[in-house]
Amino acid sequence: MDFKNKNLEEIYQSLLTDKEKLNTDELKKKYSSKEGLLTKAFSEIANIDKKDRGEYGREANELKKILTEILEGKETEKKEYSSKERIDPTAPFDVNIKKENIQSWLDTKGTKHPLTSEVERWVEIFKGMGFNVLESKQLDDDYHMFESLNFPVGHPARDMYDTFWTEEGQVLPAHTSTMQNRAMKIFGPPPIAVVLPGRCFRHEATDASHEHTFHQIEGIYVDEGVSLGNMIATIKEFLQKYLDTELEVRVQPSFFPFTEPDCEFVISCPFCKKAGCSTCGHSGWIELMGCGMIHPNVLRQAEIDPEKYSGFAWGFGVDRLTMIKLGINDIRYLRDNNLNFLRQF
Amino acid sequence: MRYTTELLKTISDINISNEDIVDLINTHIGNVEYSHDISKEYEGIVVAEIVEKKDHPDADKLGVYKVFTGEETRHQVVAGDKTLEIGDKVAYIKPNSIVPYSIYEEEPFVIKAIKLRGVDSNGMLGSEKELNIGPNHDHVMRLPSDAIPGTPFAEYYSFNDFVVSVENKALTNRGDLFGLVGMARELVAITGERFESPAWYRNQKKNIKPEQNCLSLDVVNDAEALCPRYTAIAMDNITNGESPTWLKSALLRLDVKPTNSIVDITNYVSALFGQPLHAFDYDKIINTDPAANNKITINVRMARDNEKILGLDNKIHELNDRVMVIADNTNPIAIAGVMGGRDTSVDENTKRVVFESANFDKNSIRRTSMDLGLNTDAATKYKHSLDTEACIPALLKAVELTKEITGGKVASEVIDIYEEPYQEQLITINIERLNIKVGLNLKKEEVEKLLLSLEYRVKSKGDGFLTVIVPSWRRDVAIEEDIYEDVARIHGYNNIDIRLPHKDITPLKDNKIFNLKKEIRKTLSDLGANEILTYSFTSESNFQKSNLDLDRAFVVKNAISPELKFMRTSLLQSILSKCKENIQRGFEEFGLFELNIPHIKGYVDENSLPKEDWHLSCILNKNNIQDSGSAYYWGKKYLEKVLNTDKCNYVLIADSLEQDLPEDVKVILPMFDPNTSAICFINGTAIGIVGEFTKSVKEEFKLSDYSCGIDINLNRLLELDVKRNQYLEVPIYPTFSLDFSFETKDEIGCQSMISELERILNDKESWARVECIDIYKSPNMKNVKRTTLRVIASKYDRTASDKDIKKISEKVIKDFERVFDAKVI
Helix, strand or coil, X not given: XXXXXXXHHHHHHHHHHHHHHCCHHXXXXXXXXXXXXXXXXXXXXXXXXXHHHHHHHHHHHHHHHHHHHHHHHHHHHHHCCCCCCCCCCCCCCCCCCCHHHCCCCCCCCCECCHHHHHHHHHHHHHHHCCCEECCCCCCECHHHHCHHXXXXXXXHHHHHCCXXXXXXXXXXXXXHHHHHHHHHHHHCCCCEEEEEEEEEECCCCCCCCCCCEEEEEEEEEXXXXXXXXHHHHHHHHHHHHHHCCXXXXXXXXXXXXXXXXXXXXXXXXXXXXXXXXXXXCCCCEEEEEEEEEECHHHHHHCCCCCCCCEXXXXXXXXXXHHHHHHCCCCCCHHHHCCHHHHCCC | CEEEHHHHHCCCCCCCCHHHHHHHHHHHCCCEEEEEEHHHHHCCEEEEEEEEEEEECCEEEEEEEEEECCCCCEEEEEECCCCCCCCCEEEEECCCCECHHHCCCCCCCECCEEEECCEEEECEECECCCCXXXXXXXXXXXXXXXXXXXXXXXXXXXXXXXXEEECHHHHCCCHHHHCHHHHHHHHHHHCCCCCCCCHHHCCCCCCCCCCCCCCCEEEEECCCCCCCEEEEEEEECCCCCCCCHHHHHHHHHCCCCCCCHHHHHHHHHXXXXXXXXXXXXXXXXXXXXXXXXXXXXXXXXXCCCCCEEEECCCCEEECCCCCEEEECCCCEEEECCCEEEXXXXXXXXXXXXXXXXXXXXXXXXXXXXXXXXXXXXXXXXXXXXXXXXXXXXXXXXXXXXXHHHHCCEECCCCEEECCCCCCCEEEEEEHHHHHHHHCCCCCHHHHHHHHHHCCCEXXXXXXXXXXXXXXXXXXXXXXXXXXXXXXXXXXXXXXXXXXXXXXXXXXXCCCHHHHHHHHHHHHHHHCCCEECCCCCEECHHHHHHCCCCHHHXXXXXXXXXHHHCEECCCHHHHHHHHHHHHHXXXXXXEEEEEEECCCCCCCECCCCCECCCCEEEEEEECCCCCCCCCCHHHHHHHHHHHHCCCCCCCEEECCCCHHHCCHHHHHHHHHEEEEEEEEEEECCEEEEEEEEEXXXXXXXXXXXXXEEEEEEEHHHHHHCCCCCCCCCCCCCCCCEEEEEEEEEECCCCHHHHHHHHHHHHCCCCEEEEEEEEEEECCCCCCCEEEEEEEEEEEECCCCCCHHHHHHHHHHHHHHHHHHHCCEEC
């Protein structure tokens, strides 16, 4: 096909080369958007000599038709198969391939994600202390997220958790405590010792220290005669082992509907030894996790007699502890999946 | 919730330093959000008296003053206010001091000694706004005439005080701590002293008589279920001006804006008790209610549909029948427990008021506050279970202050609608259990003393038991364990006996999926791939670009943004985006993998919850690769490593009827190019896919043509009873090698030829292993290919002779002709 108008011929030629190189959106942008070449060519019509105008119009329309065909072709192609030949999936390599051209393993530095490798370490430590492992759900129901944890419907404490819901009615767990009831049923009757790592979600804007998606490790321990003192000792033991240093620990009051008493676990900053540094916000102390004695109603929901048994639970933030340990100052690094970052671990 | 140490000390003797108070609150009550010394904001500011006044020679709007600050030197200050007169008292900000309003800004405004249009100005005379006292910025603030020059401003305004703010989250169940009295009680108890609430906090004497002509006031409660108590009183003869300095100062320190005396009184009483109060302008109710007839009937009821109210925030709020309101005979005049109405609000001309002190259901207030998007101080307090017994004392405290400050007189009886009066709650504590559960060793007497200090009362004592009456303001205390917490908290969590629990040595249950993931993570990272963690959320356009069906995605109802509105149905779609980002960063060769859970609508578990299977998804990409054929084979190598294929038999099948496939495989099928991908089966069950993506998917995510994806359902893999391949005895005699080149039809799979060879060559007498070394096709070979297979074999009983080898060779050729219609080349 030839176009008499030089400009239209140029557009046609470039269209022929772009046809293979560009995808639908890019083609549309280049040719048929407001600033597109073809759109411009149409607006040029006013500047064409009157005698050539009819011819120009026909040619421009022809060009538009060609573009439409290319775009439609792309759309069907998208739904169809590639132009490649059917391979033999059971063969070890493709036909006519020379031995030296068979691709081997990647010649790059492979890594585990820093968060998962830390979780693996923690789980190892907890396993050594006699804790089972069960991973948390990512879509759950109201019963496990709230009701079984002593949050009655309409309870203001539900506001503390900026929870995501699906239109289909599921809840995206805002804490790994969503697994407490299940874990007690699965590993019960007491003694029960289990850690519950998992992904959690909260409706929060993302910044250097907040994420709508984060990870927690819940722990529960239920037996006869279990005390708050047992809880403090257990968490302290774990942290000392993980951070490989002696720590001073402090327990502060807090509030959670599913524990009674409720506490916040605070450690002396392992970096500055309480002198004050940026990690601990110059306070010398780091708030690490919520914890407490499991509320009798929560035990009852899991068919455990609170008259006979007691237990403790904790939930700490995987991201935060990882950041503290590895000296990462912005939580977004953990989610960007930038290879420049990942290949350092 | 914000407190100040000086205001706490007005309630009870608290002889502890500010720093210790912060520490005690942190360790015994809840997390301190921030704390600071207010006087620091007013350093270098003193009370001064205007002693000289001149006009500025070059500026009409500036006045030149000399001020006396108790020192010999008079300071000359140029001010943008010509209305000051000699003898006026003002706040003088000395040079090199910071103007209070700017103290927390990035670059605080420091006053300098300068010339203003040629006249020396040594300092500044502060306006209300500059001093953080009020909104006025037109004039220099005048202080009352009794202010003594030279007094530090912080001292004059009682700003020598220390603010402590506790996270509301930590007080979620403690309505009593939303008042200063509650916090003072805790602090006193922590120091081991016995706290006694002030008399006014317990003042239930509601038989006060009107002091003058009675105003008509009536209350009808039509929402009893949500309004357990409503008390009110009318007052007359009020002069509602500016509040006295002590009251304004107290409010400012609590971060409440002073308005006028009546409003300030309600706010101050509310801060003391944690019990919100509201004041209505009596005359405005009469005037705005067409059905008033000089009588006020306050009606507590649910709003009617289409009712509206103009709030104190100057916005019109559309109400509905879930919202409780306070109404006159006709219209709502307040949103109960949340916000008053503009039309009946108190202003400086108010002469007569109605005070409301009521108790509302916390859930109802929470709902209204969320529905209308109104987060007021009153709503915050009501959301935390307040004490119905506090209504009357708070109302009476407001009356007392109104008389004192505004000259107001009581003009009605105390109205009290309280259908179900509070019943005292008794709880019996087992001291031994308390000690075991907390890890303490307290005697009954010690527990008793501690609870008395929090104003619990002892009803009876037994051997090892204590029965106490819970204070009416402690609505959070319902069970014995709640009292354990009080004991543990006040005694000090850090005085608890710390010891590890004793556990039996029952072995742990294996978490197979956790272990498998760990193994895969190790395998793939050893082979150069990088593990990533991506969001479970994605966008509509990501579905389109990935060729995935949006209808199978769960939709997030309250998504943060449209980009995060849908739950992914495959991990691959998230990894694709991350591939694109890394390609744009300049990476050409990489493998990205994720171990996580995709969610597919309609794919449910035995409890009808979305079925959550762990998947491994991986994408491999290399640029500028030529003559290597399809990247499918590259992916297959990785898949085999992951599956640990020496241990299990698997089959890769390109053609599969879609309807036989599990949901998770079916869903991702459209992402893959059917000519260059295959479904992986083990024991007849499809566990995943490996191969190249369609051309459009590759293009959308900028993947190289040499790229591929792998997806495996790990839960399904574990459910299979994967059997180890049979072990074969290995012969001790030397092996020999034989190459066969077969020409077959294209559709004869390489693996089937290898398997057939291995089948016929392994028997009682001989052992053999087979590998493919070449597959060849040329353009003139129609629908046929040549496959070269190498056999390494040996005999069990002797070294193979040429004759043996020939026999084997013939056997193979004959068999392949029969089974595959193959020609030997």
